[in-house]
Amino acid sequence: DQQVKQNSPSLSVQEGRISILNCDYTNSMFDYFLWYKKYPAEGPTFLISISSIKDKNEDGRFTVFLNKSAKHLSLHIVPSQPGDSAVYFCAASALGGGSQGNLIFGKGTKLSVKP
């Protein structure tokens, strides 16, 4: 039973527009959430995170929103660039701070940004 769900396997967006990637979770014990980006033949790289005590975290073009009541988070990329084309993984941790290695990952969403 998946505890972290990314229901959209793929997303296509025009360059310059906003990309919104969604993630749902079922475990109310999760207290830290992360987004990773993965290019082909490379390992996932950390992108942005959010603690459960916040509802928004922003880093440049990337913003993560957390809705605890809905057990939902989303990653907004604005403006989207062709170099953002990658697979994006949502991950969650129940071990406090996300600094441990036992993350629960979603299946990923493949983002394609078209010029």
Next chain:
Amino acid sequence: SAVISQKPSRDICQRGTSLTIQCQVDSQVTMMFWYRQQPGQSLTLIATANQGSEATYESGFVIDKFPISRPNLTFSTLTVSNMSPEDSSIYLCSAVDEKLFFGSGTQLSVL
């Protein structure tokens, strides 16, 4: 930030054989972790590699199938033993440096 070098990057193996994957971190890290990503699936933690003690395996993974070594604070190996086609996956090593970071992965195909 720290970097993990993982090898091999890919391999094609015959069933019944074993493959050892190596990971080298360019700085000392307390814990290293091994993940698996089966086709179309999420990343799943196999085990935590502890220096100086046995690895800690997650439910569904056993030491006989996935023996792990951690001889020092910068190096770890994962062996996939007695392989079957169901072991065809991407295997990723990782470590924590403020956040979890990953090696580039090993794409394993078992015929």
